[in-house]
Amino acid sequence: MLEIKGLRKHYRGGGGAGTPALDGISLRIAEGEFTAVLGPSGAGKSTLIRCINRLVEPDAGEVIWNGKPVTGSPPEELRNIRAEIGMVFQQMQLLSRLSVMTNVIAGQFARMPRWRSLLGVFPAEAARQARSALAEVGLSGLEGRRVDALSGGQQQRAAIARVIMQQPKLLLGDEPISSLDAVNAERVLALIARLHREKGMTVVLNLHNVAMAKRYASRIIGLTAGRITFDGPPEQLGEHELKRIYPPDPVGADHSL
Numbered sequence: 249m250l251e252i253k254g255l256r257k258h259y260r261g262g263g264g265a266g267t268p269a270l271d272g273i274s275l276r277i278a279e280g281e282f283t284a285v286l287g288p289s290g291a292g293k294s295t296l297i298r299c300i301n302r303l304v305e306p307d308a309g310e311v312i313w314n315g316k317p318v319t320g321s322p323p324e325e326l327r328n329i330r331a332e333i334g335m336v337f338q339q340m341q342l343l344s345r346l347s348v349m350t351n352v353i354a355g356q357f358a359r360m361p362r363w364r365s366l367l368g369v370f371p372a373e374a375a376r377q378a379r380s381a382l383a384e385v386g387l388s389g390l391e392g393r394r395v396d397a398l399s400g401g402q403q404q405r406a407a408i409a410r411v412i413m414q415q416p417k418l419l420l421g422d423e424p425i426s427s428l429d430a431v432n433a434e435r436v437l438a439l440i441a442r443l444h445r446e447k448g449m450t451v452v453l454n455l456h457n458v459a460m461a462k463r464y465a466s467r468i469i470g471l472t473a474g475r476i477t478f479d480g481p482p483e484q485l486g487e488h489e490l491k492r493i494y495p496p497d498p499v500g501a502d503h504s505l
């Protein structure tokens with residue numbers, strides 16, 4: 249169970265001086281749920297996802313993962329909690345100058361003694377698991393390739409292989425498909441859906457594409473200007489609810505219905 253209580257974040261400096269990015273968010277996400285977070289640009293989706301594992305420090309509120317407080321936990325405890333939480337970003341999540349293999353094995357770093365990750369000494373079992381994870385995402389044969397020589401879609405699949413390697417209980421995704429073409433986006437979401445189904449992973453993803461969110465998620469959360477404006481199953485997300493999540497703006501953004 250992931251519990252979020254009264255989460256608040258107001259970035260100091262920069263642009264949006266007046267409004268907080270998160271304005272008191274409370275949520276309970278059950279184990280095994282597949283949740284998609286939708287909302288207009290600047291609604292606070294990334295901030296929410298990043299506050300869950302404290303890549304962004306919230307100003308107030310609590311995050312509790314399976315009874316363990318994430319907010320306020322000291323570094324060693326936070327490291328143990330983060331070992332259970334996988335993360336896929338839009339881009340730049342891999343070590344681009346290192347091989348695909350090293351990046352995938354890095355999924356286990358949090359569970360390895362620190363000297364192994366520092367020296368790059370990995371048990372043969374880890375290499376076997378990494379090869380198997382790469383096969384699952386269709387990247388067999390590219391183990392030795394540098395990450396920066398992969399296409400965007402391949403990089404995102406390598407990131408999923410790293411998640412498979414990590415075997416997290418919770419997977420957080422910050423727009424993991426928004427830099428991909430339709431075929432690769434579908435492929436990456438299908439891989440995440442399989443991890444959810446087969447390994448019982450709890451999934452929370454920020455998505456821009458409403459249709460895809462409705463297709464894959466069992467629960468949709470709408471976020472607008474730092475507040476929850478919808479929370480329910482995809483079947484309940486109709487035109488009316490979408491208008492509340494995405495209030496009309498002068499630019500007339502297309503939300504890919």
Ligand SMILES: Nc1ncnc2c1ncn2[C@@H]1O[C@H](COP(=O)(O)OP(=O)(O)OP(=O)(O)O)[C@@H](O)[C@H]1O
Pocket residue numbers: 259260261262263264268269287288289290291292293294295296
């Ligand atoms: N590091 C930062 N410093 C200052 N303001 C920030 C910072 N990061 C985000 N913000 C502001 O906080 C608000 C929420 O941003 P956030 O990135 O969480 O929204 P988002 O819903 O993920 O947007 P998008 O869909 O465009 O990625 C925005 O007003 C944004 O400008």
